[in-house]
Amino acid sequence: MIVASTSTVHGSAYLEYLLPALENFFRDVKTITFIPYARPGGITHDRYTEIAAKGLASLGKKVVGLHTFDDPVEGLNNAEAVFTGGGNTFLLVHALYKTGVMPVLRERVFDGLPYLGSSAGSNITGLSMQTTNDMPIIYPPSFKTLGALPFNINPHYLDPVKGSTHMGETRETRIKEFHQLNAIPVVGLREGSWLEVKGEVITLGGTLTARVFLQGKEPFEIETGSELHLE
Amino acid sequence: MIVASTSTVHGSAYLEYLLPALENFFRDVKTITFIPYARPGGITHDRYTEIAAKGLASLGKKVVGLHTFDDPVEGLNNAEAVFTGGGNTFLLVHALYKTGVMPVLRERVFDGLPYLGSSAGSNITGLSMQTTNDMPIIYPPSFKTLGALPFNINPHYLDPVKGSTHMGETRETRIKEFHQLNAIPVVGLREGSWLEVKGEVITLGGTLTARVFLQGKEPFEIETGSELHLE
Numbered sequence: 488m489i490v491a492s493t494s495t496v497h498g499s500a501y502l503e504y505l506l507p508a509l510e511n512f513f514r515d516v517k518t519i520t521f522i523p524y525a526r527p528g529g530i531t532h533d534r535y536t537e538i539a540a541k542g543l544a545s546l547g548k549k550v551v552g553l554h555t556f557d558d559p560v561e562g563l564n565n566a567e568a569v570f571t572g573g574g575n576t577f578l579l580v581h582a583l584y585k586t587g588v589m590p591v592l593r594e595r596v597f598d599g600l601p602y603l604g605s606s607a608g609s610n611i612t613g614l615s616m617q618t619t620n621d622m623p624i625i626y627p628p629s630f631k632t633l634g635a636l637p638f639n640i641n642p643h644y645l646d647p648v649k650g651s652t653h654m655g656e657t658r659e660t661r662i663k664e665f666h667q668l669n670a671i672p673v674v675g676l677r678e679g680s681w682l683e684v685k686g687e688v689i690t691l692g693g694t695l696t697a698r699v700f701l702q703g704k705e706p707f708e709i710e711t712g713s714e715l716h717l718e
Numbered sequence: 719m720i721v722a723s724t725s726t727v728h729g730s731a732y733l734e735y736l737l738p739a740l741e742n743f744f745r746d747v748k749t750i751t752f753i754p755y756a757r758p759g760g761i762t763h764d765r766y767t768e769i770a771a772k773g774l775a776s777l778g779k780k781v782v783g784l785h786t787f788d789d790p791v792e793g794l795n796n797a798e799a800v801f802t803g804g805g806n807t808f809l810l811v812h813a814l815y816k817t818g819v820m821p822v823l824r825e826r827v828f829d830g831l832p833y834l835g836s837s838a839g840s841n842i843t844g845l846s847m848q849t850t851n852d853m854p855i856i857y858p859p860s861f862k863t864l865g866a867l868p869f870n871i872n873p874h875y876l877d878p879v880k881g882s883t884h885m886g887e888t889r890e891t892r893i894k895e896f897h898q899l900n901a902i903p904v905v906g907l908r909e910g911s912w913l914e915v916k917g918e919v920i921t922l923g924g925t926l927t928a929r930v931f932l933q934g935k936e937p938f939e940i941e942t943g944s945e946l947h948l949e
Contacts, residue, residue, distance in 0.1 A: 497883035529898030643886035652728035667760030
């Protein structure tokens with residue numbers, strides 16, 4: 488898996504910063520199945536799939552939207568590789584359960600299906616979607632997600648803004664509140680960072696450090712290029 | 719009701735900016751029942767009730783935590799006035815359903831019980847909690863809330879930051895995504911603003927304008943001191 492904080496870094500095109508890593512990652516794949524359910528800004532599934540196809544165009548792969556299959560579960564079962572785009576995590580998780588895709592995607596990812604996620608698509612690789620930053624615009628049947636990582640992701644991780652006068656909670660405070668009720672570790676991925684997951688080995692990619700939150704402990708940073716060991 | 723964006727504005731003490739309005743609002747009340755379930759930063763119910771009591775001390779009222787009653791529903795039924803503090807809206811709504819307080823609070827508010835909410839405590843006065851900014855740290859049985867307002871509240875409303883390089887969604891984008899799926903109007907209350915609700919009349923308090931979002935329309939501002947008419 489490649490689990491990216493964001494699809495786009497400021498000042499560059501959609502997926503552009505990830506293309507060198509993706510070229511290698513998708514090298515044995517002809518077709519990438521795109522899951523457009525998170526619908527950022529409410530755009531259509533078709534439009535979102537077009538954007539994904541354009542972003543991946545330089546790789547020379549065919550990109551097919553999962554929504555174009557009469558039976559999305561069958562579409563997924565025949566997929567060579569999957570990319571789940573960002574948007575609203577509640578909407579994404581709701582759709583994955585409603586279509587019956589969630590358990591099948593879990594099975595296929597555990598069987599080694601190449602999986603790329605960005606933002607909401609990365610959120611769902613963790614044990615639950617409970618460290619999303621998104622608004623609960625729809626009520627999903629569960630907050631449980633793929634559990635393909637032994638922790639949760641907080642994408643678009645933001646450090647506290649020094650001198651801010653805003654009284655809303657910082658990201659770190661929100662994750663601390665999560666840890667009052669849940670023991671699941673959380674990895675805060677800053678924009679431009681991603682995790683590369685090969686079997687049990689998880690490596691931090693990109694140029695930045697990532698912030699790790701364990702229940703009842705002080706958060707700490709991990710260096711890019713290093714393997715994650717959370718125990 | 720007084721429905722406040724935040725308990726605290728930058729550079730002033732807890733509830734301080736609201737005290738002039740609260741003095742009048744609670745003038746006929748001896749005891750205020752405090753609902754501490756949202757537990758900001760995971761503090762205890764006792765500690766949170768102490769903070770609320772201190773914030774309200776200058777009003778000369780007794781403040782009692784709803785958690786101190788063996789039967790919170792009975793505690794609520796005997797309440798003269800209620801203040802629900804901020805924190806995590808998912809946790810608050812989960813607790814209100816688990817304790818059976820939600821339907822009783824709805825009934826009592828509709829019967830005219832003086833109700834003060836801040837942040838999460840304001841969120842729940844709307845039709846649903848779906849325009850909260852909080853992290854889904856616990857799975858509530860429903861997103862439906864008191865419905866004591868014919869719209870939803872987005873507390874701590876933040877305008878887009880000009881020149882920001884962060885790629886996460888702005889507040890306005892999130893509310894737009896909400897409106898892709900829901901017709902409920904949303905009032906974005908900036909920190910320092912509150913709504914004063916007397917029967918059918920809803921007036922904006924504080925020094926700032928508030929931003930109103932209607933499905934499929936351009937958002938607009940309403941002036942402080944003016945009545946809300948959303949149709």
